[in-house]
Amino acid sequence: MPDVRALALGAGAWGGALLVLLLPGWWALGAVGSVVGGGILLVARDRSALGWLGPVAALAAVAGVATLQQAVVTTSPLTALAGEGAVVRLRLELTSDVRVVAGQYGDLQVVRARVLRVEGRGRAWTLDAPVVVMAEAAWPRLPLGTTLATTARLVESDDDVAALVRPTGPPEVLAEPDVWWDAAAAVRRAVRAAVAGRDADARELVPALVVGDDGGLDPDLADDFRTTGLTHLLAVSGTNLTLVVGSLLVLGRWLGVRGRWLHVVAAVGIAGFVLTARAEPSVVRAAAMGTVALVGMGSNGRSRGVRGLGVAVLVLLLVWPRLAVTAGFALSVLATGGILLLAPVWRDALMRWTPRWAAEAVSVPLAAQVACTPVVAALSGQVSLVAVGANLLAAPAVAPATVLGLAGGLLGLVWSPLGVLVAAPAAWSAGWIIHVARWGSAVPTAAVDWGVGPLPLALLTLLCLLSVPLAPRLLGRPGSTLACTGLLVVVMLVRPPTPGWPPAGWVLAMCDVGQGDGLVLRSGPRAGVVVDAGPDPVSIDACLDRLDVDEVPLVVLTHFHADHVDGLSGVLGGRTVGAVEATGVLEPASGVDAVTDALGTVPAPTAYGLTRHVGAVTLQTVWPRPGARADPAESAANNASVVLVAEVAGIRLLLTGDVEPSAQSALERDLAGLEVDVLKVPHHGSRHQDTDWLTSLGARVALVSVGEDNDYGHPAPDLLTALGAAGMRVWRTDLAGDVVIVAREDGVGVVTHR
Known part of the structure; x- marks a missing residue:
């Protein structure tokens, strides 16, 4: 039985961080004081x-x-100046790589930094405060570690x-990155160069x-990784460090x-x-969890690994308390804890009738998945x-992909062909x-929808806790293990019906595709006309599956913005599709x-x-009318919408x-009455509308296809x-999920599905 006293230290530290970060001021102090007292x-x-x-x-x-960290941020001169919207002169050091994100009015460069000096409102301060820089796309993209000055x-x-x-204003570079950052950037470039021809x-x-x-990974592929539980391979995780450092130790x-x-x-x-x-x-969190995993591989590894996990949690939270409320931290700690505490017991159960290598191959991902399931x-x-x-299937390829990818990058620094x-x-x-x-994401029931409310998550957590004592009993017998595996395979391969869905008499479905449009008009049994495909193939594909639509005689793409067309492959896959127009x-x-x-071609x-x-x-196409003129200050692509x-x-x-408004005004004239x-x-309910029209x-019903917590202020x-004052009942996908219009004897009905 491993010594769990160190885990108690980590749990106390985690609890202390959560109390301060989640409870308001005096409530947090009172809660901490009560626990300590x-x-x-x-x-x-x-x-x-x-x-x-x-x-x-520890708590x-x-x-x-x-x-203390909260007080430093809230009492910082930067916080006060930000409250006034001040324009200041800053000296800062970039502490992350630049990420490009889509903003309401164009792409933005986002990068974290430390402000070292600020001048504004007739005063100057020397300080060390974290900030996020949000610059226009044209601003120079500078590497991590650069010290610069700018007006902002x-x-x-x-x-x-x-x-x-x-x-x-433009940045003034005061100091280039230190040599270690240059070396790290050279390795990253070399890794990319070594596989550039693939x-x-x-x-x-x-x-x-x-x-x-x-940064360059296809979003559709990233979605497949999420569906199959392989996302941890895309981010810096303890697995990366374990493989890299473990290979160095073997080489040593x-x-x-x-x-x-060897310790050196x-x-x-x-x-x-x-x-x-x-x-x-x-990254430091991932390195700490990877180090714990390495310790767990040594002699008396389970006991030493458990102690290391508790100490790692304590030390990380003493340095960065905010890690306590991040999903990555929770997933890393839970996965590592599951592998250390559950996997050995489940492995021993499986070893009663399977070889050790097979027992370990199954028990490790199973333990990590069970531990992380409620958070995921x-x-x-x-x-x-x-x-x-x-x-289980991907595991044999992870080590060679990681270790040889790094080796190729390092050797490529010496001689590119060798790399x-x-x-x-x-x-x-x-x-x-x-x-x-x-392959995994294409399985009919690769994942099942689960509510995110307190009751569904509490039930899921209870089921995961029950699996801890039950799993060894099931895994220890070949009959029960194979029966459970067979049942899981059947559930995955046979898509379960959604009771009462699609509703009888449905005529239009507004699919919940996030911040975008994906509409389906029922043209017959198991058939529908698709108008726009949303930004995500997985979302529109799932919606069409829920509607039992496997024939699409017509697809109309109203315009070519990503939030209307990027999901097209989700419509095309596995269905009979007729004409595609735009x-x-x-x-x-x-x-x-x-x-x-x-x-394979431009749509007609x-x-x-x-x-x-x-x-x-x-269907009647009423816009765009040939020769019609829209306001040049508006989006030409939007105003060309079908x-x-x-x-x-x-x-x-x-x-x-x-x-947009000018095109709407033209439609009002064209379609009078x-x-x-x-x-x-x-x-998506933008504020730029011809409201009178x-x-x-x-x-009677207004539909708004909009993403939850979007950055545009929609609707x-x-x-x-x-719209409400005009007698319309408004339905939104961000609040209701899929919204379906139903033909009823008394007129228009609405049914939702989340």
């Missing part, structure tokens, strides 16, 4: 409870550090930083496996290194890994059924992992390229004024794409108020 009182009454002082002291220490506007932040920095997905996956550099032993010198080799390997992967809190479900709303199998040669098996191994991810305005080019790649333009019957659907008037089972619907039953609100349509509150 109760612990001291317990020990004073019963000396045998002396062991409780360790966890209580108090981490709570104190978290409180400070904006308040709800994050763990003192302010958001919005540069208003398949597009493999050449992106190898750097992700080696140093967590997943082969070269004759012994004793304490391990320390150098850990330091090099942290620098190459970037010395951010998440809370984050994704799903429970993966293929995760253990996918990890390419050594890294070739890494790319082949990465190809196998990609194949496993895609707007005649071929922009943006990236969207046109994505559609062309999926189809939808004919203006055409009225046609597609099964039970009557607008359709549809009728199904006597219900009239207006599907508006993303047309138009009345519909259902309005699909343009542009929208409210004149007489619709606009003023617009929702106006």
Whole structure:
């Protein structure tokens, strides 16, 4: 039985951080004081409870550090200046790589930094405060470790930083990155160069496996990794460090290194890994968990590993208390704990009738998955059924892909052809992992939806806890193990029906595809016309499956923005698809390229004024009208959206794409007196609307396809108020999930599914 006293230290530290970070000010102090006081009182009454002082002291220490760090941020001059929206002169050091994210008005460069000096409002301060820099796409992209000066506007932040920095001028480089950052950047470039000639997905996956550099990975492939429980391979994790440092130790032993010198080799390997992967809190956390795993592989490994885990949690939270509320930290700790505490017991049970290698291969991913399942479900709303199998299949390829990818990069620094040669098996191994991810995500029931509310998550946690004593009994007998495996396979291969879905008499489904549009008009039994495919193939594919649609006689892409077309492959896969049409305005080019790649050709333009019957659907194309002029200050792509008037089972619907006010005004003139039953609100409920026209349509139901917690402020509150005042009932995918319009005897009905 492992000594769990160190785990109690880690649990106390974690509890102290959570109390301070999740409870408001005085409530947090009161809770910490109550716990500490109760612990001291317990020990004073019963000396045998002396062991409780360790966890209580850890809780108090981490709570104190978290409180101090919060105070430093909230009392920083930057925080006060940000509250005033001040424009200041800053000296700062970049502490992360630049990430490019999509903003409301264009791409933004996002990078974390430390402010060393600030001048503003007639004063100057020397300090050390964390910030996030959000610069325009044209701002120079500078490497991690650069010290620079710039003029910027400070904006308040709800994050763990003192302010958001919005540069208003070009940066002035004051100091280049230190030599170790240059060396780390050279290794990262060399790893990429060693696999540059390989398949597009493999050449992106190898750097992700080696140093967590997943910036160029295909989003669809990343979704497949999430579905199959392989996401941990894309981020810097303890597995990366274990493989890299473990291979160094093996090499050191082969070269004759012994004793304490092996510890030096391990320390150098850990330091090099942290620098190459970037010395951010998440990387240091991964390194700590990987070190614990290495300790667990040695003699008396289980006991030493458990002690190391508790100490690692305590030390990490003393340095970075905010790790306590990050998903990566929770998943790392739980996975490591599951492997140390559960896997040995489950392995021993399996060894009663299987070889040791097979027992370990099954028990390790199974223990990690069970330990992490509640957290994964809370984050994704799903429970993966293929995760253990996918990890089992991918495991043999992870080590060669990681170790040989790194070796190829290092050797490539000396002689590039040698690096390419050594890294070739890494790319082949990465190809196998990609194949496993895609195969697993294509399984009919690769994952099951699970609620993220307190009751579903509590039930899931209880089931995982029950599996701890039950699993050894099941795994210890071949009959029960094979029966459970067979049942799981049947569940995965046979997609379970959704009771009562799709609802009888449905005519239109607005699929919950996130921040985008994905609409389906019912044209017949198991058939539907698709209008836009959303940003994500997985989401639109799942929605069509739920609707039992396996025939799509027509696809209309209203325009080529990613949130309307990037999911097209999810419509095409596994279905009979007829014509695919789109707007005649071929922009943006990236969207046109994505559609062309999926189809193999540019889609035909939808004919203006055409009225046609597609099964039970009557469609009339009413926009864009040839020769019509829209406001040049508005988005040309949005205003070129195909607008359709549809009728199904006597219900009239207006599907508006993303047309903006000037195009809406033109439609008002072209379609004078138009009345519909259902309005699909343009542009996800943007505040830029011709509200007079929208409210004149007489619709009873308004549909808003919008992503939860989106960055655009969609839908606009003023617009929702106006639609409601006009007698429309507004339904939103971010709140209701899939929204389905149903034909009823008394008119229009609405049914939702989440």
